Amino acid sequence: MAESTHEDLESLPRGGFRCRLCHVTVANKPSLDDHLRGKKHQRMENLRSVRQAQELRSVFVSGFHKGTPASELSDYFQTYGEVVNVVMDKDKGVYAIVELQDREVLEKVLAQTQHSLGGQKLRVKPREKKDFKYTPPRKQGPAKREQLSPEKLAQKLCQADDVDAQMSLLVQLFEFSEGERRLRDLLVTLFQEVFLEFFPGSAILPFGSSVNGFDVSGCDLDLFLDLEKTKKFQASAKSPTETPAEDRASPEPDTRSEDSILSDIDLASATVPEVLELVATVLRKCVPGVHHVQVVPNARRPVVKFCHKESGLRGDISIDNKLALRNTRFLQLCTETDERVRPLVYAVRYWAKQQALAGNPFGGGPLLNNYALTLLVLFFLQTRNPPVLPTVARLKELSENEEQTVVDSWDCSFPKDSTRLEPSSNTENLCALLAEFFHVFEDYNFAGHIISLREGQPLPRPSVLTSEAGSKLKLGPFNLQDPFELSHNVAANVNEKTALRFRRCCQVAAKYCRSLQYQRKSSKGKIWGLVRLFQPGTAEAEVLAATGLVISFPLTLPTQPAQSHELLCQAGDFHHQWFQKVYAGIASVLQNVLKCSCSEGLEQEQEAATDCKQGEQLAGMTTEQPPAGCKRSLDEEEAGSSSPSPKRPRTDALFPEGRSMTWNCAVWHKVWLGRRRVRRQLRGPQPDPEHTAGSLELEAKVSEAISQQEGEGRPADPLLQFTIHARAGASASGERETRISLRFDPVPEQAVAFQEFFHFLQGFLPRAVEQQLASEA
Numbered sequence: 001m002a003e004s005t006h007e008d009l010e011s012l013p014r015g016g017f018r019c020r021l022c023h024v025t026v027a028n029k030p031s032l033d034d035h036l037r038g039k040k041h042q043r044m045e046n047l048r049s050v051r052q053a054q055e056l057r058s059v060f061v062s063g064f065h066k067g068t069p070a071s072e073l074s075d076y077f078q079t080y081g082e083v084v085n086v087v088m089d090k091d092k093g094v095y096a097i098v099e100l101q102d103r104e105v106l107e108k109v110l111a112q113t114q115h116s117l118g119g120q121k122l123r124v125k126p127r128e129k130k131d132f133k134y135t136p137p138r139k140q141g142p143a144k145r146e147q148l149s150p151e152k153l154a155q156k157l158c159q160a161d162d163v164d165a166q167m168s169l170l171v172q173l174f175e176f177s178e179g180e181r182r183l184r185d186l187l188v189t190l191f192q193e194v195f196l197e198f199f200p201g202s203a204i205l206p207f208g209s210s211v212n213g214f215d216v217s218g219c220d221l222d223l224f225l226d227l228e229k230t231k232k233f234q235a236s237a238k239s240p241t242e243t244p245a246e247d248r249a250s251p252e253p254d255t256r257s258e259d260s261i262l263s264d265i266d267l268a269s270a271t272v273p274e275v276l277e278l279v280a281t282v283l284r285k286c287v288p289g290v291h292h293v294q295v296v297p298n299a300r301r302p303v304v305k306f307c308h309k310e311s312g313l314r315g316d317i318s319i320d321n322k323l324a325l326r327n328t329r330f331l332q333l334c335t336e337t338d339e340r341v342r343p344l345v346y347a348v349r350y351w352a353k354q355q356a357l358a359g360n361p362f363g364g365g366p367l368l369n370n371y372a373l374t375l376l377v378l379f380f381l382q383t384r385n386p387p388v389l390p391t392v393a394r395l396k397e398l399s400e401n402e403e404q405t406v407v408d409s410w411d412c413s414f415p416k417d418s419t420r421l422e423p424s425s426n427t428e429n430l431c432a433l434l435a436e437f438f439h440v441f442e443d444y445n446f447a448g449h450i451i452s453l454r455e456g457q458p459l460p461r462p463s464v465l466t467s468e469a470g471s472k473l474k475l476g477p478f479n480l481q482d483p484f485e486l487s488h489n490v491a492a493n494v495n496e497k498t499a500l501r502f503r504r505c506c507q508v509a510a511k512y513c514r515s516l517q518y519q520r521k522s523s524k525g526k527i528w529g530l531v532r533l534f535q536p537g538t539a540e541a542e543v544l545a546a547t548g549l550v551i552s553f554p555l556t557l558p559t560q561p562a563q564s565h566e567l568l569c570q571a572g573d574f575h576h577q578w579f580q581k582v583y584a585g586i587a588s589v590l591q592n593v594l595k596c597s598c599s600e601g602l603e604q605e606q607e608a609a610t611d612c613k614q615g616e617q618l619a620g621m622t623t624e625q626p627p628a629g630c631k632r633s634l635d636e637e638e639a640g641s642s643s644p645s646p647k648r649p650r651t652d653a654l655f656p657e658g659r660s661m662t663w664n665c666a667v668w669h670k671v672w673l674g675r676r677r678v679r680r681q682l683r684g685p686q687p688d689p690e691h692t693a694g695s696l697e698l699e700a701k702v703s704e705a706i707s708q709q710e711g712e713g714r715p716a717d718p719l720l721q722f723t724i725h726a727r728a729g730a731s732a733s734g735e736r737e738t739r740i741s742l743r744f745d746p747v748p749e750q751a752v753a754f755q756e757f758f759h760f761l762q763g764f765l766p767r768a769v770e771q772q773l774a775s776e777a
């Protein structure tokens with residue numbers, strides 16, 4: 001009797017197993033043994049032996065007219081001996097498998113070098129040897145879960161007993177059903193069968209959320225087509241003497257024959273888009289049930305997209321993405337290492353999706369993708385005390401010789417399975433971990449650090465940049481280093497606005513998680529726990545309602561020589577001076593870069609910065625000529641020294657820590673519109689390295705140019721008038737971090753018009769202030 005091999009079996013998290021041969025999942029080893037001894041498994045093994053024998057006496061035939069009936073093919077091959085069966089590709093009618101009586105007839109057929117039918121030259125070749133996969137009759141369960149409506153989800157979650165139970169339930173509700181897993185297995189088998197015929201030696205390997213432990217019903221099917229062996233075969237067919245002996249040991253498919261699809265292309269020298277075109281052709285012509293095939297050659301990782309007609313499943317095939325196979329395995333290892341990983345990632349992913357912070361929109365966009373978001377959760381778990389997950393560097397230490405893996409020159413070594421990892425001594429429950437996740441990131445300086453999963457800690461920007469990999473990292477407002485491809489920032493697409501929104505939404509979520517509504521089930525049937533976190537857009541609305549128009553951003557305190565730093569801190573002076581400098585920086589950006597008028601507000605306003613009235617602000621509004629005595633133009637201050645001017649002492653009295661400030665401002669031109677175009681014009685076709693995008697000098701010229709386009713000189717009245725209240729304080733992220741919050745109050749009748757300018761400032765101001773401070777330093 002046929003033996004079941006260990007390749008049939010797959011171990012699952014929490015001690016379960018899956019028999020790939022029978023598509024059966026069991027909970028533990030005794031149940032597995034029962035299954036292996038059982039009738040079903042025995043039947044499948046027999047079936048496999050029969051199929052393999054059939055395969056050995058079958059040929060793969062193509063080249064006939066589309067729509068040729070099976071009987072014609074059968075008649076043709078009968079001339080060589082008995083034909084047992086002809087299986088046509090019904091959907092596309094371009095190939096057939098002809099099963100012959102025995103090996104003898106097969107050899108006769110293959111000995112004939114030319115075959116033709118109905119005036120068409122036939123391509124006839126032996127079947128590629130492949131793993132047996134059983135295709136069960138279609139009956140068991142839906143291939144895709146019915147879409148769970150948000151209302152239904154909320155209702156189910158509210159019935160759980162506590163937040164931990166809600167999170168486990170979330171996984172159960174979202175993960176693949178047995179039917180969906182089976183459908184994906186079958187599709188992979190189908191692709192493998194077809195590709196093997198056209199690309200001898202190739203392998204099709206699933207990666208991404210179908211297999212990494214974070215499956216969500218309906219997620220895309222990511223496939224990698226490995227053509228390494230096919231390339232070698234092709235090369236050896238061209239020059240047999242140059243091929244290493246070990247590669248020649250395996251039976252060589254005939255890639256030389258002019259019949260092979262490979263005769264059209266040299267895989268070694270073809271470009272990725274060329275090969276993808278060929279893959280797309282095979283998909284279009286030869287894979288039944290697949291449509292909407294499209295090559296996307298310009299993505300970071302070029303792919304062929306497709307859709308499976310019957311199930312609506314969407315998928316991608318890439319040929320140049322070995323690292324993704326490895327990072328998929330890494331994510332899977334993390335889920336096997338600690339059972340809290342899955343529920344936590346599912347909860348964070350769904351929360352982020354509902355707040356429009358993450359997702360994988362077609363064609364990219366400025367949101368975090370699910371891979372990046374998952375890495376952020378893993379990083380968070382690495383940095384708990386004690387850690388829930390080991391760092392990637394630690395995983396490398398734990399890996400044995402045969403597990404050392406290098407892909408595209410990046411070290412991707414980690415243990416094959418989780419059995420060799422020490423269990424975590426961290427005992428935090430899911431409810432607490434989720435709350436902490438939001439707390440940690442509500443105030444995180446994503447722009448100032450690089451999140452490193454390899455080290456399990458944030459790295460300061462400069463130290464990373466000096467390393468070879470670091471120097472290639474594309475840094476931006478959100479810096480999350482890939483755990484293996486160290487020169488890749490997986491969040492490089494995230495813009496300032498999204499980074500800001502991410503932190504804001506974390507702030508709101510962290511605040512909510514401190515409430516009893518999050519922590520305890522409602523006895524009155526109200527929504528509680530995760531449910532409120534999952535309501536779309538609540539985070540944004542709450543932030544705005546609570547804070548109005550606020551721009552809040554972190555800044556790193558400059559390093560001081562140890563001694564003087566201490567002395568200054570003792571005197572409370574160091575912080576004071578730093579904040580004064582920041583305020584001067586903000587004012588300078590407004591005045592010099594954005595060409596706004598800007599003057600310090602009235603003393604009484606400053607005292608009551610958070611609850612001042614619009615009327616008072618209007619009274620203090622500066623235009624060209626500030627009324628003497630009550631405020632001081634910042635131009636004046638700039639003209640003097642950078643140290644606090646003699647007129648300054650009042651600030652100390654009013655703001656014991658030098659932490660608040662009010663300005664009355666006016667903007668005269670629409671300096672927020674069309675900046676990119678003007679910037680391009682000023683830079684000319686050959687960008688001057690001194691004037692790269694974002695240099696303040698250039699930005700000032702852009703504002704100037706926009707003002708001039710709008711007409712000579714200043715208009716009689718400003719476009720918008722507003723007050724800014726600034727507050728500064730320490731940040732929760734670390735000792736050397738400060739946070740600046742700027743609240744904007746436009747004059748009431750301009751509130752709507754002001755929005756546009758405010759949205760521009762949200763992105764522009766934090767970066768510009770940072771640059772201004774850096775240039776002074």
Ligand code: ATP
Pocket residue numbers: 207208209210212216219220222324325327328359360369370371372482488490
């Ligand atoms: P889902 O498809 O459910 O949104 P996913 O994890 O499959 O989640 P995809 O965008 O489909 O996400 O990406 C598939 C896989 O490709 C990821 O799991 C990861 O292994 C790899 N990948 C995606 N984006 C990146 C990236 N920016 N850097 C490195 N690898 C990535």
Ligand code: MG
Pocket residue numbers: 208209210219220221222
């Ligand atoms: Mg995917």
